[in-house]
Amino acid sequence: MNADGGCPALELRGLSKSFGGLAAVRGVTLTVMPGQRKAIIGPNGAGKTTLFNLITGILPASSGQVMLFGQDVTKWPSHRRTALGMARTFQVTSLFPRLTVLDNVLLAIEGLRPTKFVMWRFLSSYRDVYEKAHGLLERARFLDRKDTEVRYLSHGEQRQLEIVVGLASDPKILLLDEPAAGLSSGESSEMIQFLAQLDRSLAILLIEHDMDVVFDVAEHISVLHFGQVLEAGPAEQIRRSEKVQQIYLGTG
Amino acid sequence: MKSQNIKVLSVVVALAALAIIVPNSNSFVILLTTRALALSILVMSVDVLLGYTGLPSLGQAAYLGVGAYVTAILATRYQFGLGYDFWIVALLGICFSAALAAVFGLLAIRATGVYFLMITLALGQCAWGLAYRWNSLTGGDNGINLRARPKFGIDLANEVTFFYLVFGFFAVSLLLMYTLVRSPFGRSLMGIRERELRMKILGYNTWLHKYLAFIIAGGFGGLAGVLWAHTAGIVSPENVVLTTSVDALLMAVLGGAGTLVGGVIGAMIVFGLREYLSTLVPWWQYVLGAVYVLTILYLPTGLMGIPQRIRQRRTLMGRRNEMKKIATVTS
Numbered sequence: 001m002n003a004d005g006g007c008p009a010l011e012l013r014g015l016s017k018s019f020g021g022l023a024a025v026r027g028v029t030l031t032v033m034p035g036q037r038k039a040i041i042g043p044n045g046a047g048k049t050t051l052f053n054l055i056t057g058i059l060p061a062s063s064g065q066v067m068l069f070g071q072d073v074t075k076w077p078s079h080r081r082t083a084l085g086m087a088r089t090f091q092v093t094s095l096f097p098r099l100t101v102l103d104n105v106l107l108a109i110e111g112l113r114p115t116k117f118v119m120w121r122f123l124s125s126y127r128d129v130y131e132k133a134h135g136l137l138e139r140a141r142f143l144d145r146k147d148t149e150v151r152y153l154s155h156g157e158q159r160q161l162e163i164v165v166g167l168a169s170d171p172k173i174l175l176l177d178e179p180a181a182g183l184s185s186g187e188s189s190e191m192i193q194f195l196a197q198l199d200r201s202l203a204i205l206l207i208e209h210d211m212d213v214v215f216d217v218a219e220h221i222s223v224l225h226f227g228q229v230l231e232a233g234p235a236e237q238i239r240r241s242e243k244v245q246q247i248y249l250g251t252g
Numbered sequence: 253m254k255s256q257n258i259k260v261l262s263v264v265v266a267l268a269a270l271a272i273i274v275p276n277s278n279s280f281v282i283l284l285t286t287r288a289l290a291l292s293i294l295v296m297s298v299d300v301l302l303g304y305t306g307l308p309s310l311g312q313a314a315y316l317g318v319g320a321y322v323t324a325i326l327a328t329r330y331q332f333g334l335g336y337d338f339w340i341v342a343l344l345g346i347c348f349s350a351a352l353a354a355v356f357g358l359l360a361i362r363a364t365g366v367y368f369l370m371i372t373l374a375l376g377q378c379a380w381g382l383a384y385r386w387n388s389l390t391g392g393d394n395g396i397n398l399r400a401r402p403k404f405g406i407d408l409a410n411e412v413t414f415f416y417l418v419f420g421f422f423a424v425s426l427l428l429m430y431t432l433v434r435s436p437f438g439r440s441l442m443g444i445r446e447r448e449l450r451m452k453i454l455g456y457n458t459w460l461h462k463y464l465a466f467i468i469a470g471g472f473g474g475l476a477g478v479l480w481a482h483t484a485g486i487v488s489p490e491n492v493v494l495t496t497s498v499d500a501l502l503m504a505v506l507g508g509a510g511t512l513v514g515g516v517i518g519a520m521i522v523f524g525l526r527e528y529l530s531t532l533v534p535w536w537q538y539v540l541g542a543v544y545v546l547t548i549l550y551l552p553t554g555l556m557g558i559p560q561r562i563r564q565r566r567t568l569m570g571r572r573n574e575m576k577k578i579a580t581v582t583s
Contacts, residue, residue, distance in 0.1 A: 099442060111451075116436050165454075
């Protein structure tokens, strides 16, 4: 489908995870090419977030492989995977609540810079980091709230900032875990616009329940059910698939 | 930004006042302030862990102990560190403590929250056990008496001179730790305090950051120990005992965790209360206990958090008054 022939941004090979007797993720195989936008849908408890935790290294995989830009990262800790150009957001907002909006973004930018170990110089003396943070906040229209502590932002604002923080490290692939979770329909259409204006070269893997967001953002959908890929294909095909409708889209 | 400048300025003014007023007071005040300042370095090192990194260390006395014992053993056995070589001893004290922290950190850093507290407590007690039992080296329960303070150009036996030395070390430590918490590394510690998982995903090796912070805090603890040895003139297991760690932790909380200078205020208050009250009433420890309990109940942000709480209350009252006005107008 995506015939540029290069090495995939993300490739999962028979990835599995079991917690004791419970197989949460079973032999998932999935490829995301650079710039491609894919979604994973599935009912609650299908193993979507567990899959993300395997990809980002929060949980160790029981078997299978995670390949990131052609490298086997299955055994790597999270921070090394991030350094390859991967970023993710969380279903439950995971920002730094008692730090300001600006500080949140600054931390996200510093994450991949060697200057994060500097102890003898004020962070505020790093012009380039601040300029980049300003640019990011300006584009996301957060600049007027940059000195607000994140815990005082609305839920919708926090969801957006969650993505801004994810983008701050200039990732080549972004994993979005239910970016529209808990948003009103107005806010979620704002979120769609926000996602639509992201750089087209950025690959996105999206978990979402809001079907408007899924069909607007992703061109390819995988359906996860009891930890297995039930069906995968172009968005249109999934929309029409009977099996999927049965378990997920309406009749269920 | 501006309010930060005001804060820095007021700290500088307060320190300058301290440096001017204290040497002109009576010798009891000088001695007390010197002790409080030496221990303040330890309290600030606790604050770097507790307030900025979110690691409640309950074993910080171990590093004070290492610094103090290194100083005392070198001075009594080898007559080392009583001249210009005092500076080498100071450096050694810092290095030995940092090295101990590097070992303890390997065991402690993997834990968080209460578990971190318990592991650091256990490790701290190990250090105490060594000080208590290793008679040939530490003198066991009797401790080690230092007969003289160093002399190099200046005579530190003079209380005022010694006060200035401790004050200097304290000021430099404060400056270094302030730079640390405002640096990119310091900000990363705050990120870890707020949400470690996110920091990992942002590309930080959070274990390494916490480990480094732990070692640095240990080093400052060692410096506090070197100064403490010469301040008190005696080093005994008493200094390494759990109470010292608890004191340091409570002083940091009393002043306000995550502020650095809060710990200094906490140390001053506790030292002041302890010394004055103990001359007045035999049940002074209850007063101190009550102060701690009340702080944690009513001032979880510590004494340094009071201005912010007043501001919050004012805006709240303002809003309430406005609401009342609106209510009376509409009715």
